Amino acid sequence: MTTIEKSEPPPWQDQLFDALKRAGIRQVGYVPDAGHSRLIERCKHDPDIRDIVLTTEEEGVALAAGAWLGGQRAALLMQSSGVGNCINMLSLVRACRFPMLMLVTMRGEWQEFNPWQVPMGSIVEPVLTLCETHVAKVEAAGEVVPAVENAVQIAFGGDRAAAVLLSQKLIGAKVWVK
Amino acid sequence: MLNRRAAMAMLLADRPRNLFVVPGLGSCTWDAYAAGDDDRNFYLWGAMGGAAMIGLGLALAQPALRVAVITGDGEMLMGLGSLATIGVQRPDNLAVIVFDNGVYGETGMQASHTQDGVDLCQVARGCGFKQVFDVADEDGLAALGGQLRSSSGLLFARVRIAPDEPPRALPEKDGVAIKERVRRAVQRVSGKQP
Numbered sequence: 051m052t053t054i055e056k057s058e059p060p061p062w063q064d065q066l067f068d069a070l071k072r073a074g075i076r077q078v079g080y081v082p083d084a085g086h087s088r089l090i091e092r093c094k095h096d097p098d099i100r101d102i103v104l105t106t107e108e109e110g111v112a113l114a115a116g117a118w119l120g121g122q123r124a125a126l127l128m129q130s131s132g133v134g135n136c137i138n139m140l141s142l143v144r145a146c147r148f149p150m151l152m153l154v155t156m157r158g159e160w161q162e163f164n165p166w167q168v169p170m171g172s173i174v175e176p177v178l179t180l181c182e183t184h185v186a187k188v189e190a191a192g193e194v195v196p197a198v199e200n201a202v203q204i205a206f207g208g209d210r211a212a213a214v215l216l217s218q219k220l221i222g223a224k225v226w227v228k
Numbered sequence: 229m230l231n232r233r234a235a236m237a238m239l240l241a242d243r244p245r246n247l248f249v250v251p252g253l254g255s256c257t258w259d260a261y262a263a264g265d266d267d268r269n270f271y272l273w274g275a276m277g278g279a280a281m282i283g284l285g286l287a288l289a290q291p292a293l294r295v296a297v298i299t300g301d302g303e304m305l306m307g308l309g310s311l312a313t314i315g316v317q318r319p320d321n322l323a324v325i326v327f328d329n330g331v332y333g334e335t336g337m338q339a340s341h342t343q344d345g346v347d348l349c350q351v352a353r354g355c356g357f358k359q360v361f362d363v364a365d366e367d368g369l370a371a372l373g374g375q376l377r378s379s380s381g382l383l384f385a386r387v388r389i390a391p392d393e394p395p396r397a398l399p400e401k402d403g404v405a406i407k408e409r410v411r412r413a414v415q416r417v418s419g420k421q422p
Contacts, residue, residue, distance in 0.1 A: 077288060100288050102317060105309030112278030112310075116250075116285020119270060119410050120293070121418075124285065142275040142282075146403030 062191040062220070063088035066153070069195050070099075070125055073202040075151070077102060077117045079110030080127035085155030085221040089127065107132035111139040115148045123206060125151045130158060130171040130215075133178060140181045143211050150211035151201055152183070160218040174215060183211035189219045229390040230369060232327055236298065237263045238366070239325070239373050246292060246417055247376065248410070252279040252299025254334040255393075256327055260298065262397035267413040271399045271406050277306030280324050284314050287322040290418055294321050296376060301328040301342045308351065314382070315356030323376060323383045324352070329391040337391060352384035361385035 067089050070078070078093045079102045080086060093101045104110050107128045114124035128136075133154060143150045157164075158171025178185050184204045186197045194216070201212035236259035240249070243266070251260035253272040260269050270286075272279060283297035304311075304326045314322065330343035342348060349362050359381055361372050372385050400406050 077285065100317075102284070102288070102313065105312050108277070109281045109307070109310050109313055112275060112281035112307075113285040115275075115278075116282035116287075117289045118285075119282070119407065120286040120289025120414055121411065122285075122289035139275060139278055142278060142403075145274060146407040148407065 061088070062194045064092065065195050066198055067092040069198045069202070071096070073151075073199075073206070074123050075125045076100065076122040077113065077124035078127060079104050079113045079124060081105075081107055081110075081129070081132055083127065083129045083155055085129065085216060086127045086153070089153075107135040108139040111136050111142060111150065114150055115142055115146070118148050123149070123151075125153060127153050128155075130154055130156045130174045131167065133174045133213075134170045137177065137181060140183070140211060144182055147209040148211075149205040149209050150183075151205045152211065152213040153198070154213055154215045155221055156215055156218045158218075162218065178211075178213050181211065183213050185213050185215060187215040187217060189217045191220060194220070229329075229388050230363075230365070232259055232329070232389040232392070233262055233394050235327065235369055235387055235389055236260060238369050239296075239298070239376060240264070240266075241373065242377060243268075244294065244377050247294045247296060248286060248414070248417075250279050250283045250286070250295065250297045250299075252276075252297070252303035254300065254303070256299050256303075257399065258394075258397045259327070261399035262394070265399060267409045268417070269399070270410045273401060273403070276303055277310075279303055280307055280310040280314060283322055283324065284310070284317060284319065286414075287319040288317065290414060291319070291321055292418060293414070294323070294376065294380065296323045296325060298325045298327065300333070301326055301330065301348065302332045302340050304348060305341055305346070311352055311355040311357070311384070315352075318356065318382050320380045320382050323385070324357075325372070325385045325387060327389045328386045329389045331391045333391070333393060337393075349384070349386050357382060357384040359383035363387045
């Protein structure tokens with residue numbers, strides 16, 4: 051008699067990658083980030099996704115706009131501090147109604163060792179809301195995929211910006227002393 | 229030094245069907261419009277520092293297009309990191325052309341960094357651009373125009389233009405209309421549904 055082993059559910063980072071694939075994302079802009087490291091690795095190894103490492107997050111907003119002009123969907127990965135770097139460039143999204151999908155790993159909100167992460171981390175939600183971005187905050191692994199699928203629909207179905215904030219509780223606090 | 233309107237007109241003369249232009253906000257957008265309105269121009273009225281990255285996104289999405297970002301020195305300086313990002317990606321259908329007059333024309337002709345020793349050609353070389361053109365006269369401009377029309381290859385060019393202010397020539401201002409027009413042009417030229 052054979053037993054069917056129940057396979058471990060994939061970690062949420064892999065499910066997130068699968069959700070981006072299902073959404074037809076072809077360009078992924080990012081500034082290297084520990085919270086997104088698995089997702090970035092998956093994107094680098096996918097022949098249908100172009101991974102574009104940026105020097106600053108606002109480059110990714112402009113990149114995604116250009117991709118859309120060319121008929122491709124893009125996603126922008128960043129840490130909460132990067133949201134602050136994007137603000138003026140998000141004018142491009144509002145003025146032209148570009149779809150803009152942003153996945154933000156949070157810092158400065160839960161078990162944060164570095165107080166310098168708090169000023170930007172604490173204002174991500176209101177700042178994005180002021181920029182007319184739809185914001186969903188995720189704290190549990192099971193909420194990641196539905197939130198991302200919803201953000202995909204809002205961004206590409208509604209020609210606007212949508213962000214999913216992946217909380218520090220979900221990602222885990224950064225280990226400072228190993 | 230070259231006249232900016234004449235330089236833009238020369239670069240866009242005999243424009244191949246697949247040449248799309250992202251002109252930087254302000255004077256370069258006016259120059260591109262003055263050279264003849266075209267649905268393959270993504271006119272920028274803002275997004276300072278973003279022109280080169282918009283060009284990169286479009287170039288990566290549509291490898292069969294030739295994409296020329298034509299922007300000012302001030303706009304390029306605000307997005308200098310994008311030259312590093314493009315240097316890593318190296319799409320061979322992208323050209324970044326900077327109209328360098330050493331001043332911020334739209335705000336009253338204040339000096340930019342390029343007047344004080346910052347050399348954008350050296351920056352581009354340092355970022356990995358292999359083809360770098362420093363254009364100071366009509367012969368150089370003709371060579372750059374030929375490069376744009378006939379061959380591919382990632383390139384950077386600085387075009388030294390005179391710091392003058394030709395009368396403004398203002399294209400469509402509605403961002404949604406500009407975006408949709410360019411997307412339709414991409415669809416027509418590439419034969420694909422955007």
